[in-house]
Amino acid sequence: KKNQIRIVEGALESFPGHDTVATLEGWVHASPALLSTGKCSWPDLDSLEEGTLPEETILAINAQKEAEPEKAILEAIGADLEELRPEDGEGSPAWNVKVYGDKGEYTFPDSKKSYRITAVRSLVWPGAITVAQGTRFANLYVGYGTKCAQLVQPYKESGLPLTGASPFSSGNMQLPLAPEDVMDEPNDMEEQEEPQPALVDDASDGEDMEKEDE
Template structure:
């Protein structure tokens, strides 16, 4: 079950030889530790230096299974959290037709011309 499965996958990368020079012993390999519970959590160490990285959704893996030996990917049939694809963004509505702001001076000038035109028509 999940209680007996390992929570981490550990892999050594690079030259695993140990080199001595004087009093120092040096190794150039790097160790990568990947969480099988939190997909996307990885720690890498080389000598006294290390780095931690998490890229994910903050949700535990549904089942605890070791990754595929060749690809390093989760095995088929495991139920890791995969979010739903978001819906398409709604299109913007068409712009409203703009109308000029009413100006009382223009309205007065227009009404004077109308009166003038009406007087000509009466004659």
């Protein structure tokens, strides 16, 4: 079935080595990537009966599908945000890979072992991390469930931040998370007269308002 992982025999024996998981090429996506709609796939328009959706809606969905294709599972993470990678830059604009701990390799009677830990951190979803040690790995996410544009370079052509990221509103056409950008000062409002009637000020006529003692 689509986007399902099947466990095969001998998976542990073919688990990537330490040198492989220390590179971007050693990691793939275990789940489909999220689209700007917050889903992993576009609607299957062919399965709908004719007339279910207006023609304008169908054209809009097809335009979105063409501009933002679906990404299947097991795609290499090195291809993420490839359009933001500098021409002479190395690494990934979306991921950071780092090795921690003792990097030595020890020889045992049956095999060689290393106690190093490799961590892969997401720069788009702060708080998302995967760690691996030997043939063990774990995925963890502790965050606000929103993208972040502060650690990612802006788009080269427009200079706008990552689409759908907070707190920048100019990059949030599909997923607004902040007010619109303030471009001009607001117009001055016309002053209006006091709605309550003005009180008559008798003292303004120059008369003495204090009564004389009899």
